Amino acid sequence: MKVHLTLNGQATTLEVAVNETLLAALRRHGIFGVKHGCETGECGACTVLLDGRPVASCVTLAAQAAGHAVTTIEALGEYPEKGWKPTSELHPLQKAFAVSGAIQCGYCTPAMILAAKALLDENPHPTEAEVRDALSGTLCRCTGYVKPVQAVLDAAAELRGEKVIELKSPLAAPPGLFRPPQEEAGPPPVPSSFPPAGGAAGPYPLTATEARLEVRVAQETRPKTTYVGRPEVKVDAVKLALGRPAFAADVEMRGLLVGKILHSPHAHARIKRIDASKARALPGVHAVLTWEDVPRVAHSTAGQSDPIPGPLDFFSLDNKVRFVGDRVAAVAAETEEIARRALELIEVDYEILPAILDPREAQPPDRRTEVAAVFAPEDANSPADESQRLAADGHVRRRSAGLGSPAGANHELQGFPIIHDEPDYVPFGDCDPQRNLAAAIRIDLGDVDAAMLQADHVFVGEYSVPRVQQAPIEPYVCLTYWDEDDRLVIRTSTQVPFHVRRMLAPVLGLPVKRIRVIKPRIGGGFGNKQEVMLEDICAHLTIATGRPVLMEYSRQEQFMASTSRHSMHFRMRTGVMADGTIVANEMLVLSDTGAYGNHALTVTGNTGHKAMSLYDVPNIRFHADIVYTNRPPSGAFRGYGVPQGFFALETHMERIARELGFDPLEFRLKNAVKPGAEHPMSKVWSEGREAHGEIIHTCALEECARAGAEAIGWQRGQGDKGTRRQGDKEKAFPSPPLPLSPSPLRKGLGVALVMQGTAIPNLDMGAASIKLNDDGSFNLLVGATDLGTGSDTVLTQMAAEVLGCPPEDFITYSSDTDFTPFDKGAYASSTTYISGAAVVRAAQQVAEQMREVAARMLSAQGPAVEPYEITLEERRAWAPDGRSVTFAEIALHSLHHAQQHQIMGSGSWVSPDSPPPFAAQFAEVTVDTETGQVRVDKLVMALDCGVIINPATASGQVEGGMTQALGYALCEEMVFDQAGRLIPTDFQKYHIFRADEMPEMRVIFVETFEPTHPFGVKAVAEIPLDGVAPAVANAVYDATGVLIPSIPLLPEKVWRALREA
Amino acid sequence: MKPAPFKYYAPVTVDEALAHLAEHGYEAKPLAGGQSLIPLLNFRLARPSVIVDLNNISELFYIRPDDGGLLIGAMTRQRQVEHDPLVAERAPLVHEVMPQIAYPQIRTRGTFGGSLAHADPSAELVAVNIALNGRFRLRSQAAERWVPADEFFVGLFTTALEPEELLVEVALPPMPPRSGWAFQQITRRHHDFCIAGVAVVVTLNDRGQCEQARMVFLSAGDRPVIAHQAAEMLKGHAPSPELIQAAAEKAARDEIDPGSDIHASAEYRRHLAGVLARRVLTQAFERAKARETGKSGNW
Structure with missing residues (x-):
């Protein structure tokens, strides 16, 4: 049908299907500023203005736009400079979003700007609360x-x-970007009830958004810089504010087919028969692929360096399905409608197999490892009994004990589900698929058992953390096609373009050189896209059809058939002397990798590598089993195993401190690792490779703790329960809460100290190249993958610093396997450190060549100058006597005039060190003890991430990371039914925080200068995820006297815990 | 993802819409704001063969005064109700609840009547209309009838509407003098459908005794639940904290039948219902007293 409407001010007629959403119709007509994020109107990425008011176009029919005015981001502004023609320039909202650092991945930016425009059009003087309400319909x-x-x-x-x-x-250099920190106003009064207007839970009290950003210097060794350390506008901010077609799906292509996957309805089944003939016969269907059609190549989906540190247990299509959502078949058709009908026509007979849905039941009961035995369901000893038993007999043996006896008799296995029984499974390390063990880790340092026997106190505690989803607002999306050279192009939303190319070559039967991977802008990844999970099947469909194929996950698919954070069970056992010195620390972990072993070993290894290194204890044990279950595969999620470990560690430490009557912060600092110490776990663990000990050169943990304590008002004293400073062990725990008033509300403060790493030492490599253009500008080509974090910008700032010209003189491009040098990709908090050092090397080469040319030019005009005497500053090369030539003159000279050559450089970097960033994270909470609701009022994070290259992007990383972690603490959880089906598959059931329910957040950078990096940086990306959940749980403990050993702290869980206490 | 194919009609009058419904009966689905229906279509959980889009029927968009109360056209956008001064004055409970419904994009499009016809037992407007003694005008080609709100909701997502009928108008009577109201809900996150919620309107007599207490629970069964026994306990008595507590406990213990899901168990919902009932009754009686003594300028 034809729909007549006014589209961005123009009378327009669109040809649409009656059953087409407005979102689909607009994108089909090239309006790519409207984004797909879900199908339920809940994420708001598809927001358009309908007659000036924001609506979700995914839940509006295109036909309904008839006769109305539709406004998209495309109507708002123009790039400020487009040659001779004057432009309308950017809308003030677009400018403000770019300048204030409000744009990270930029996928939701058009929606936010439109929602804000609707507000400002009718209310020019909005309060912060009104702004937050206006933005509340758009998830970021x-x-x-x-x-x-x-x-x-x-x-x-x-x-x-x-x-x-x-x-x-903004020119203001740190400290004091944006607005100066304000004085603490003292403890806020305890309200008599949560504000009634929003029900007891909300709305949250709105806090002044101050973007309070503080950079303090712990070491005065930082060299003076011009561009490094400034809140530069992101290099991609303007295009994202304009809603330019920058993302993977924002392309039109002749002959484009739509790819769709048939997902398994069963948790564990064998495909007895699959018949796609009816689907293939459907007009408009160009390919249907089943396991019978594609080569069977065992591989891993984990985007990691060669060799893959895990089992090869995944097949593009298999005759067995291992979770609800696993692939059964794939279809390419001319329209989505036809593809969906084709999926319905595929006939599959399944032999349903018993499924493993609980990691504690993953190993055959007669063949459990010692770790698995600890967590086995029938092992119901109370922690107190366990404490005495374990401390007394020290029965857990040292590493030499290995994993127990080899495979038992096969008849014992009969009937017990083995998830990976395929003969072509390629094992890695200590995996044992015959007992559903994807990986195992046994690390012992010193003699834990002997130390436990000598400790004055031994504390045992069990903790658990849920499976949660990264939930980038842009779901998986991939476009594949043959180019004019018959090379396969994969345009994909990935964090690891180079790994995609290398890993898919054998899967597709193509040499690496016949594959080109293009990474456009990415709508958020958070580890979810450190996975090669859609590209293979999309490429198979292009190979099968010869046609371009676009595959986009729906939100439901994104939840049930992508990756998520490993759920883990922990048992902590810690030996402490009477003076508070920790002498032995043990962490046993049962980790759920789901149906495939991607990231199984490395995520859980990282749990121990980071969490067990924070406290400098001579005797450490870290034993982990990572088991297969018939649930969706776990994978990388920002933090990479570390948030899990710190929840267990830091709630456990809180218990110990309170039971022994120590201030929780002082107790932690007493035991925490100090600068100059050897990183405790570095000598025994390096992602399954050979380990080398590392010295911790920089650590401002104590300064962070002091700064954060001051900011949260730690000195205000104890929470309402009054346990924090009480020395009397008897009174500290069991005494009933004494209400300060009749109000059911209690307030409390909590802390957690955390550390992360910066890249994988001796492995992660990044490279960059820079070339000088005629006008003195530069192309900066990086393999590093900016997924919204701002890495393109900070890399540009580092190049700018070396070359002495502003960042706007760089044309920064990332990443395309044909054009940019290699980079391992965006993970492990490595880009600023590793890729940044590579950029510095490349820039230094360019600078050297420019000095040589400048010296020749200047010497020809006057007194001789040596290259080493030249300085590069303000787009000029300066001789000591004050003469100079411009970069443009150098470029013209070297490209056109004399001794011609292209000034260019390239650099690579790999580091033997992974310097840890450190942080202190604090939370202030209010608990409604009648309902169990927990409201986080304030989060403070003081962190030592080395030198901050860009305070705006760095603080954005911290604020966003804390918000994700807040969801981990309070409300996010992937829950499965008894058939293994994921229940929350949309943003109604899976809760992520919205703009109008945020606590106040404060970020304090305590700078150190990390000597292993030219600009002294360490990582910032992941560490914000680590400490929020334990700080919140500890604050609830402070408020109520009850430590809840598992997250999320759902109201019912809290209510039950309080009732049972 | 997009809906399965259907026939689409976009009538501009109610009569025209009713003709389509009469012709297609169960095959047809009226489309109001679509904020619940279109997600169901997108997932193909609903596959009507005919969609009758009501968004072009201008005669269904209005808010009018009516003898001290209000008449609200079924297609009036939630956003308009939220910002309407007449609603704020005459139906303060509605005014207070509106911002809690979903978020701006949804309220722009969502309609007052659509939320009622969808009959989600956790929807705020469902409970509020019952608490306010709302009446719904239902029209078909052949007839017109008025149905009280408390008879309209007959089950989970099920109403008294016949397939050929449309909900065209809601009448909210004036609140009696010396009345107070309150609404509270507990959600996992702001804007979500609630785990538990209560709407209440109470009226005091001139001696300060409870004359009427109309308390409606959300997410407490397959439809909104009116606490008749609790109301009986309160009736004729001055509302003391003890009495309020007892009435709240009575309602939570004996009158509601909440279910369990991933968000909350039935036991917890029952507990919350009791806590919320106490809190809303307390607040509503305070408001009723304040109004009686003239403390509240804008009730």
């Missing part, structure tokens, strides 16, 4: 909403004529 997984809210308030001020926003970086 990157920013934590601090900077978007600030941007809208700033834009409102400009529209009112009260200020002018310049589209350039």
Whole structure:
């Protein structure tokens, strides 16, 4: 049908199907600023203005736009400079979003800007609460909403004529970006009840968004810099604010087919028969692929360096399905409608197999490892009994004990489900598929058992953390096609383009050189896209059809058939002397890798490598089993095993401190690792490879703890329960809560100390190349993968610093396997450190060549100058006597005039060190003891990430990371039914935080200068995830006297815990 | 993802819409704001063969005063109700609840009547309309009838509407003098459908005794639940904290039948219902007293 509407001010007629959503119709007509994030109107990425009001276009029919005015981001502004023709320039909202750092991945940015525009059009003087309400319909997984809210308030001020926003970086260098920190106003009063308007749970009290950003210097060794350390506007901010077609699916292509996957309805089954003939016969269907059609190549989906540190247990299509959502078949058809009908026509007979849905039941009962035995369901000893038993007999043997006896008799296995029984399974390390063991880790340092016997106190505790999803707002999306050279092009939303190319070559039967991977802008990844999970099947469909194929996951598919964070069970056992010195620390882990072993070994190894290194204990044990279950595969999720470990460690430490009557912060600091110490786990663990001990050169943990304590008001004293400083062990725990008032509300403070790493030592490699253009600008080509974090920007700042010109002189491009040098990809918090050092090397080469040319030019004009005497600054090469030539003159000279050559350089970097960032994270909570609701009022994070290259992007990382971690603490959880089906498959059942329910957040950077990096940086990306959940749980403990050893802290869980206490 | 194919009609009058419904009966589905229906279509959980889109029927968009109360056209957008001064004045309970429904994009499109016809037992407007003694005007080609709100909701996502009928108008009577209201819900996150919720309107007589207490529970069964026994306990008595507590416990213990799901167990919902009932009754009686003594300027 034809729909007549006014589209972005123009009378337009669209040809649409009656059953087409407005979102689908707009994108089909090239309006790519409208984004797909879900199918239920809940993420808001598809927001358009309908007659000036925001609506979700995914739940509006295209036909319903008839006669109405539809406005998309495309109507709002233009790039400020487009040659001779004047432009309308950016809308104030677009400028404000770019300048304030409100844009990370930029996928939800058009929606936020439109929602804000609708607000400002009718209310030029919005309060912060009104801004937050206006943004509440648009989910952002990157920013934590601090900077978007600030941007809208700033834009409102400009529209009112009260200020002018310049589209350039705020000049204020740290400290004190944006606004100075304000004085603490003392403890907030305990309210008598949560605000009634939003029910007892909310709305959250709105806090002044101040974008409070502080950078303090712990070491005065930092060299003076010009561009490093400044809150530069992100290099991709303007295009994202304009909603330009920058993402993987934002392309039109002749002959494009739609790819769809048939997912398994069963948790564990063998495909007895599969008949696709009816589907293939459907007009418009170009290919149907089943396991009978594609080569069977065992591989891993984990995007990691060669060799893959895990089992090869995945097949593009298999005759066995291992979780609800696993692949059964794939279809390529001319339209989505036809593809869906084809899926329904595929006939499959399944032999349903018994499924393993609980990791504690993954190993055959007669053949459990010692670790698995600890967590086995029938092992119901109370922790107190266990404490005495384990401390007394020290029965857990040292590493030499191995994993127990080899395979038992096969008849014992009959009937017990073995998830990976395929003969072509390629094992790795200590995996044992015959008992559903994807990986095992046994690390012992010193003599834990002997130390436990000598400890004055031994504390045992069990903890658990859930499976949660990364939930990038852009789901998996991939486009594949044959180019004019018959090379396979994969345009994909990935964090690991080079791994995609290398890993898919054998799977597709193509040499690496015949594959080109293009990474456009990425709508968030958070580890989810460190996985090669859609590209293979999409490429198979292109190979099968010869046609371009686009595959986009729905939100439901994204939840049930991508990766998630490993759920883990922990048992901690810690030996402490009377003076508070920890002498032995043991962590046993049962980790659920789900149906495949991607990231199984490395995630859980990282759990121990980081969590068990924070406290410098001579005797450490870290034993882990990573088991297969018939649940979706776990994978990489920002933090990579470490948030799990710190929840267990830091709630356990809280218990110990309180039971022994120590201030929880002082107890932690007493035992924490100090600068100059050897990283405790570095000598025994390096992602399954040979380990080398590392010295911790920089550690401002104590300064972070002091700064954070001051910011949260730690000195305000104890929470309402009054346990924190009480020395009397008898009274500390069991005494009933004494209400301070009749109100059921209790307030409390909690802390957690955390550390992370910076890249994988001796393995992670990044490279960059830089070339000089005629006008003195540069192309900076990096293999590093900016997935919204701002890495393109900080890498540009580092190049700018070396070359002495502003970042806008760089054309930064990442990443395309044909054009950019190799980089292992965006993971392990490595880009600023590893890729940054590579950029510095490349820039130094370019600088050296420029100095040589400049020296020749200057010497020809006057007194002789040596290259080493030249300095590069303000786009000029300066001789000591004050003469100079411009970069453009150098470029023209070297490219056109004399001794011609292309000035260019390339650099690579790999580091033997993985310097840990450190942080202290604090939470202030209010608990409704009648209902069990927990409201987090404030989060503070003080962190030592080395030198901060860009305070705006770095603080954005911290705010967004804390927000994800807040969901981990309070409300996010992937729950399965008894058939193994995931229950929350949309944003109604899976809760992520919205703009109007955020606590106040404060970020304090305590800078050190890390000597292993040219600019002294360490990582910032992952560490914000680590400490929020334990800090919140500890604050609830402070408020109520009850430690809840598992997250999320759902109201019912809290209520039950309080009732049972 | 997009809906399965269907026939699409976009009538501009109620009569025209009713003709389509009469012709297609069970095969047809009226489309109001679509914020619940279109997700169901997108997932193909609903596959009507005919969609009758009501969004072009201008005669269904209005808010009018009516003898001290209000008449609200079924297609009036939730956002308009949220910002309407007449609603704020005459139906303060509705005004207070509106911002808690979903988020701006949804309220832009979602309609007052659509939420009622969808009959989600956890939907705020369902409970509020019952608490306010709302009446719904239902029209078919052949007839028109008025159905009280408490008879309209007959089960999970099920109403008294016949396939050929449309909900066209809601009448909210004026609140009696000396009345107070309150609404509270507990959600896992703001904007979510609630784990438990209660809407209440209470009226005091001139001696300060409870004359009427109309308390409606959300997410407490397959339809909204009216606490008649609790109301009886309160009736004729001055609302003391003890009495309020007892009435709240009575309602939570004996009158509701909540279910279990991944968000909450039935036991917990029952507990929350009791806590919330106490809190809303307390607040509503305070408001009723304040209004009686003239403390509240804008009730």
